[in-house]
Amino acid sequence: MTPLAATHDTAHMGWFSRAENWMDSKGKGAWIVAMILGFIFFWPVGLALVLYITYTNRWSKDMFKKTACRSRSFKRHMHVMTPTGNSAFDAYREDTLRRLEDEQKSFEEFLERLRAAKDKSEFDEFMDERSKKATQEHTEDA
Template identity: 55%
Template sequence: MTAATQEYATQGRNPGWLRRSEAWLDQRGKFAWIVAMVLGFILFWPIGLSILGYMIWSNRMFGTACRKNRQFTRQTARYSHGFSAMRSSGNAAFDAYKEDTLRRLEDEQKNFEEFLQRLRDARDKAEFDQFMNDRADKARNVREDAAQDA
């Protein structure tokens, strides 16, 4: 009995032949799925097309959905969510240093974003002042031209 069949046997249910073949292909990895798809295309093209569709839909084609890879992703998933920096290391001095450093970095980021906003505001004000000066110069030139023509 294979590991996939044992897995279903311990769950107390009898899987159908589709589930057993899916488990068998998952044990062998992505290459087995690709071989099954190619054989499906050779035998009867709708079979190959349906296997290809299932591989894409179940994320077996581009992801790590095969059962032998699922265990790996479960073990590493708890560290990949981005909050591991906030966990306690067990060392109080290091945790205090880390908290202080993170707070300082957040303050620096806030100050830098405020600085960038002031730069944008200053640039916008300079562009607006230039626009208003150009507009005033055009209006003055039009009045001078009108006065000379009259």
Template identity: 50%
Template sequence: MSTIATWPARAENWLDDRGKGAWIAALVLAFIVFWPAGLALLAYMIWSKRLFSNGAGCARTRAAHETSVARSHGFRSSGNSAFDAYKAQMLERLEREQEEFEAFLKRLRESRDKAEFDQYMAERDRKAGGAASSEDDTERPAPGEY
């Protein structure tokens, strides 16, 4: 890769190493030198969340790493290994119980749906049977009417 293509990344790393003040100074300088460049830098700083973050890129990278580790383990480390082990065990048990409960609810819904369907079919058969018998009575001629 050419040096022309890498200078924005190098400048970004250089500013990240110096912190938020360097980014603000670069923003002010960009507005003084060429205002459209200042607007572009401001848009980039807002888009990359550099303007409102507590630290620059290093802090953001560290926070993203901690978040991904916390998500993969389900929690952040408290520093007490015995408590962390207990917490991990409890979370696994709760997840297992939640899955079992959701399976129970699914079976319950299926049985309720089946009961409702069976009731509907029974009512339908009763109505169809009653309607058929009443139709049979009305369509038959009375004895001696042939």
């Protein structure tokens, strides 16, 4: 179990959080098996798990960022460098790819802000609990 998950009381967590913590405690293999079974029994479940793992960085912060983005960027530039012979289509394709890259960048920035807000919220909650505990201990000593 992750240190963060170990600090939370499982009685107050929903079924999804408990399942997520259980999967994390079993390791990458459990996530892989769940994805495979999801694709076998009902493919949208498998796809949802792939997306969830990708966008929540279940395995590591850098797993999908550096190499995958470089590879996509390289492939995109290699593909764009080969003109089709139709200038209108080439201009449309370039504009669409640029727009999609901008949207991807905006979405990644949004996710970073979301993660930062969640971290701040958890930290503020911790500090509030700590302050209440200190105040309570101070009033009991008096």
